[in-house]
Amino acid sequence: MQILEASDGVGGRVRTDRVEGFLLDRGFQVYLSAYPEAGKLLDLEALQLQVFEPGALVYDGRKRHRVMDIFRRPSQLIESAFSPVGSLVDKLRVALLRFRSLGSSTEEIANRPDRKTETFLKQFGFSDKMVNGFFRAFYGGIFLERELRTSSRMFEFTFKMFSQGSATLPARGMGEIPLQLARHLPPETIRINSAVAAVTKTSALLPGGEEIHGKLVVVATQAAQTSFLVPDFKAQAPSWRSVTNVYFSAEQSPLNEAIIALNNSENGLVNNVCVPSDVAPSYAPPGRSLISASVLGLHKDDTLPALIKEELTTWFGDQVEDWNHLRTDLIKHGLPEQAPDSSVSKPPGYLKMNDIWICGDHTTSASIEGAIISGTQTAIAIQKSLN
Ligand SMILES: Cc1cc2nc3c(=O)[nH]c(=O)nc-3n(C[C@H](O)[C@H](O)[C@H](O)COP(=O)(O)OP(=O)(O)OC[C@H]3O[C@@H](n4cnc5c(N)ncnc54)[C@H](O)[C@@H]3O)c2cc1C
Incomplete structure (x- = not known):
């Protein structure tokens, strides 16, 4: 087997760089400890997963509110239940949704009627205040879009993962996840800096003219590149959601706790x-x-770090003035669009076009779990076809 990787390292969208002693993931992302298939392949103990608090701090431009998973943080029941982020009935509906998702298998969720997440939440009975004041910002960060137009199956799956486990960061950065998988392979299997220019069903062509032959070819690139290598795929290629991630260093933490902070105002x-x-x-x-x-979307403006500091001064006060800008990551191909009734979580988790195998998160669900399911299902199908 030969893996040809265009960039200078393994990991694709899940990579970490060491910069001035900091670990910078390429875009903010988390590993959900309850991912079932990823959990089977990875040595989670060796990843030394560090856990986020189950909840969020919500900033509305003037005040900060705490919304916690009260089943795991019962001591914060009162503060969470009476925070103005949604009504008391909304908080009870969160509990109901939690029971429903914990009682459903991932297969059941994948077979439920699919609609936009926003429609699902409203049909479930959540008030506009709760949808606008919490779900838009929390799931906006996960789906990379705040309209909540993403498939409700994807929403229900991630809600289940958050209820069942924790959001985590590996001690050596998110990039350690693919690095751990790559270590199972003999080193000569992976050739980095080898962007494939064209494929047939049994060969891959490198720009220098070198051709690599095999029994079969799997295209495991992000969907934008798949269209280029397998032109027939173009008709079903998804559009992309982008994100701009900005890192700062500081002498002190503005939060002092392992928690995600959200902007639930319409501004900023x-x-x-x-x-x-x-x-x-x-x-x-x-x-x-x-x-x-x-920041959702692509923001190429050089003044972005200064604008962010100005905005976050209203959250954290004057300490923000002393923050140093470390790096801005512009991530054009963040997540493939996952509209209702797209391939989200539906088998088989791969495609075959012109006898070329195609896999990646765009064939399952846009997540580390989705990418691993797709890779595993493709490998099983190939093994069957070879037998
Ligand atoms: C900012 C951000 C935040 C995210 N947050 C989360 C999160 O919190 N939790 C979660 O589970 N998931 C998250 N995701 C999604 C997750 O990272 C992806 O779904 C997953 O990594 C997709 O893996 P993949 O193997 O399908 O594709 P990729 O990781 O994109 O891998 C494709 C590989 O193909 C290579 N390639 C492309 N073209 C060629 C070519 N011509 N020749 C050779 N190689 C080529 C690329 O260099 C790349 O290495 C996030 C993604 C981003 C970008």
């Missing part, structure tokens, strides 16, 4: 903020904090 650029070094101290050198701010 920032969708969510977290301090990865509050979750996993290894993300920053001793005595420093790493702050991550996510």
Whole structure:
């Protein structure tokens, strides 16, 4: 087997760089400890998963409110239940949704009627206040869109994962997840800096003219590249959601707890903020904090870090003035669009076109779990076809 990787390392969208002693993931992302298939393949203990608090801090431009999973943080029942983020009935509906998702298998969720997440939440009885004041910002950060137009199956699946486990960061960064998988392979299997220019059902062509032959070819690129390598795929290629992630370093953490902070106002650029070094101290050198701010969409303006600092001063006060900008990641191909009734969580988890195998998160669900399911299902199908 030969794996040809275009970039200078393995991991694709899940990579971590060490910069000035900080661990910078390429975009803010988390590993959900309850992912069932990923959990079978990965050595989770070796990843030393560091856990986020189950909940969020919500900033409305003037005040901060706490919304916690009261089943795991019962001591915060009163504060969460009476926070003005949604009504008491909304909080009870969250509990109902939690019971429903914990009582449903992932297969049941994948077979439920699919609609936009926003429609699902409203039909479930959540008030506009709760949808606008919590779900839009929390799931906006996960889906990379605040309209909540993403498939409700994807919503229900991630809600189940959050109820069943925790959002985590591996101690050595998110990039450690694919690195761990790659270590199972003999080193010569993976050739980096090898962008494939064209494929047939049994060969891959590299730009220098080198041709690599095999029994079969699997295209496991992100969907935008798949259209280029397998032109017939273009008709069903999804559009993309983008995100801009900005990192700052500071002497002190503005949060001092392992929690995600959300912008639930209709104004402002920032969708969510977290301090990865509050979750996993290894993300920053001793005595420093790493702050991550996510802005949905692509923002190429050089003034973005200054605009974010100005905005976050209303959240955290004057300490923001001393933050140093570390890096901005512009992620054009963040997540494939996952409209209701798309391939989300539906078998088989791969495609075959012109006898070329195609896999990746766009064939299952846009997540680490989805990418792993797709890879596994493709491998099983290939094994069957070879036998
Ligand atoms: C900012 C951000 C936040 C996210 N947050 C989360 C999260 O919190 N939790 C979660 O579970 N998931 C999250 N995801 C989604 C998750 O990262 C992806 O769903 C998953 O990594 C997709 O894996 P993949 O293997 O399908 O594709 P990719 O990771 O995109 O891998 C495709 C690979 O193909 C290579 N390639 C492309 N073209 C060629 C070519 N011509 N020749 C050779 N190689 C090529 C690329 O370099 C890349 O390595 C997030 C993604 C982003 C970007």
